[in-house]
Amino acid sequence: MARALSDKALLILLLLAASALVCAVLALLFAVPYYGFARIHPRLPLWAGLFFGGLAAAQLGVVALLVTAALRGRDVPFSATLRGFTAKGLLPLLVFVGRLVGISKRQVQHAFVAFNNELVLARCRSGQPPRRILLLMPHCLQRAECSVRITYHVSNCKRCGQCPIGGLLALSETYGVDLAVATGGTIARRIVVQTRPDLIVAVACERDLVSGIQDTLPLPVYGIFNQRPNGPCFNTLVPLDRVRSVLDQVLQREALHG
Missing domain, CATH: 1.20.140 (Butyryl-CoA Dehydrogenase, subunit A; domain 3)
Incomplete structure (x- = not known):
């Protein structure tokens, strides 16, 4: 049922x-x-x-x-x-x-x-759009075989297209929002403190997403579950169209695509 x-x-x-x-x-x-x-x-x-x-x-x-x-x-x-x-x-x-x-x-x-x-x-529809948005991603979105370190400097990504990070970078540039990749809860909390966003769009598995929403209260977090075709914590995916749609909604603007 x-x-x-x-x-x-x-x-x-x-x-x-x-x-x-x-x-x-x-x-x-x-x-x-x-x-x-x-x-x-x-x-x-x-x-x-x-x-x-x-x-x-x-x-x-x-x-x-x-x-x-x-x-x-x-x-x-x-x-x-x-x-x-x-x-x-x-x-x-x-x-x-x-x-x-x-x-x-x-x-x-x-x-x-x-x-x-x-x-x-x-909340976003009823008031002013958030001024600073953070896209907070799990490290498992990066292809496991990739040797480029992006945890603290996501701009190091070579945008080879073999994982979603390049597409997320393109979205962050198009919409003018921050993008960060975290390997765990401690680093994620540090990124939030350093970035001080008005809104977080977070991608993670069920456990990490729920705990992240709880840990960052009262800061609003929009959660998106990652896709795990290869099992948990390994070469996971995120629907970029979903992230784009969320940004359109929270920023109260017409889609910048198509």
Whole structure:
């Protein structure tokens, strides 16, 4: 069933299921000591009910905003806070709920990144385009047999066409954005600190992309999963048309191609 659902539909279903689970837990936390509250103070059950009811209402409000953002694809109030809450607070719960109903962690991660991307694009559409954009790429995009070192100086690339780096360099020049290649999370974080972008367009596998989105909060990251025809971390690919399309959208401009 999960494969037949779009990422957006899957995320909405998981959000609703997680919300129901949280409400059930809060109700249980209130109901179990209910009579004990009355023995302590006659109004304590009321206060406890208001407290747990407030928590339930707050999480329902958050879920309602998230579902609205997912359905409409438009910016919503507190979108930056919502991205942070979803990435760090809600994602582990969504993964847990997914496992309960037979949905893999990988599918949940794809749905989360798709939703995160919707919020990032909505934010770009509703305000000024980001002034500085960083294309952050994994080192595994470079052909394994290549002897040219591009980790710190991507301009060293000879643009032989045997890997996507040359095409990414052409995009960075056409759109006037920064391009960097990282071999791991530590170097990626250093590049972000040095570049200080307003927006990151990152390419990586599921694990690295999700952790990167979490680590760079509240900085917005648009995530694109790499393609792995030869297995993980070896001669991976990235759809250049997808990167070009994202740049067109976030910069709010007509495509510069065709």
